[in-house]
Amino acid sequence: MIRLMEQRKYWYILSGALLLVAVVSLCVQGLNWGIDFTGGVMFDLHFDKPVTTSQLRSALSPLGLGESDITLDQKDASVAMVRTRVIDEETRVKVIAAMTEKVGKLTSEEVHLVSPSIARDLINLAFLAVGIAFVGMLLYITYRFEFKAAVTAIAALFHDAIITVGLFSITQMPVTSTFVAAILTILGYSINDTIVIFDRVRENLKFRKKEGLYEVVNTAITQTLTRWTNTTVTTLLAIASVYVFGGRTTRDFALALIVGVACGAYSSVFVASPLWFDWKLREERRRGIVAQPLTAAGARAARGRVLGPAAAGAAAGGGATTGAVGARAGVARAAGGPAAQRAGGAKGKAGKGGKGGGKGKGGKKGGKGSRKRR
């Protein structure tokens, strides 16, 4: 039985490390902003033979463009990207002419001009649109689930966005308007994935509440694990194909999607769920009571389901701090490390009976012979 929630400390550390790397790279290197965001002219030149940056630079200098950004394609030295400030039509024509005369014959060329005003609009619109989309999703998830679920789901989105942007910062891949599309796709996939898991948690909360919060979340994840793996595999298979077989122009986009989708899948299980769990745990510990009463019917419903070792931790923790029956009347088997520690050395069997004495509900539990046998 997989005990993902128990190990959430490690997931937090991993996520923290990834986020740190991303942020550090952003602060140190920043992003390689394409002309879609800064304005300027971009020449995409395909020569009939490999060329060098110095050739290109000496062809550009007489036009006053010697300082321009020149990069050669990593895999094909006959493909060059030249990026200049905004220049007029005459100069652009002169650049192409200079290339043909001084560097080599062009098999094809592309010229992209973006003025700073359009670039600025793109940035503003992108942020505005994403911001409002977040708010919209927050409202819907709160309506269908609860506020905590909405916040943790969106937090997972931020996590994915920062890491993907960090990837662009580390690799210095040029940031174009397709980059915006990539980020949006990743966020869409990630939220979709997260909600599927939350939906199962919601269902388990309804029918297995008494098993304890830990059990609810852990089981939810375990139950959806196959689906989680399969969907991630099919999606990555599809995108990997684009990365490997698609052309040069989609390579960066596909790489961003691969990393982003993997990140989005990871965050649904290892970020959003544990965060929600911890937050919910804190709330329930504070309240010290369970939302739903423990009933015999509920226990019968729980039978026949796959039950895992419960986190008496949750129960014990509640008991230790509030003196109440850790609202987790559920299965109070020894859960292992964390549980034992939280119970402050309580014995493996979170003595349900003993704790039960603290509350009226204990009586009911006392009657459950089957429980005690555990």
Added chain:
Amino acid sequence: MQERSLAAFLAIVVLVAAVAYCFVGPTPFLGAPLMGRLNLGLDLKGGTHVVLEAQDEAGAPVTKDAMKQALSIIRFRVDSLGVAEPIIQQSGDRRIIVELAGIEDPEEAVKLLGRTAMLQFKDEAGNVIITGRDLQRAEAVLDRTNQAVVTLKLKPDAKKRFADATTANVGKPIMIYLDQDLVQAPTVEEGNIEEPMITGYEKLESAQNVAVLLNSGALPVPLKIVENRIISATLGQDSINKSKVAVIIGIAAVALFMLAFYRVPGLIAVFALLVYILILIGLLIGLKAALTLPGIAGIVLSVGMAVDANVIIFERIKEELRWGKTLRAAFDAGFRNAMRTIIDSNVTTLIGAAVLFYFGAGPIRGFAVTLSLGILTSMFTAVVLTRLLLNLLVRAGLIRSGRIFVKV
């Protein structure tokens, strides 16, 4: 009941196969394969993409009327370029997007579009004799010496004015301005000229461009080129070829995985996937949406995600079977519970897409459209179609036990 269900199932399969064929092969009632009707984006077919922005002038702010006028002037100019299927749209309050495929001299064409084209004839003293508004028609012709000239037919009331001006200015130059640039300053040789001429063009083509400009009329507001992309057709073709391979392999990989993991239900899921792709392409063709390179990658991604609904359903059915339900009960419960999951997760994503569509522009909006279409279509094919087919198979007796699921 058994035979009817089997027949219905087979009928659906045949229907889908027929529709699929219509996309890739010629048919008597549709003509060429439907795939040919798919509108390709500029990055795939090559061409020019220009965005013109109207600028406020002192005392002449950009108004809705001005934009309407500017739009029709631009249309006129684009038409004269003789490009097949140009795209001319207004974007926002003050931008016009023009997309032209296959132009020989794109930079020249763009210049043509953006020029204000304000014509003025002035005398030495600076008095305006005639302007573009007095022009009836401009024409580019070759004169007796085979030189390219632009003849200007003036409106009746302007003819007299011009004739008088030439008479009054014999021996003196008359200045011809186009957009405040001095184009020519010929000396008037004789008076009473009713049809002025602008001479000295190197190529007939240049003269023709000017004629088009003058005939289209002067733009009511100056247009600035804020975005200009010249995209190569050869690169586009290369991208198309590579994309075809990527798409086929990507879909094949997903299909193989589903078959391997889910066997017979997996086959149904792959079939539903085929229908999904057909519907998606059909929608794109119907909406005349342009397919761009990121769009292709997006579609491949959506294929990987479209199976998600099927995976959710199948896994749920497996669970219900494991909990001891009968095949029919497991199916029903599986679909029902899975629906709830699918709807919640998809609606959340759709909300995001809707917002992006409303607030976004250009590429962001296009992305929102494909994402929304993909989600809605996959909800239909994965839920409605798969359920229908599986039910038919069960009723036809071809799926008898839950072992078809749990065995995996």
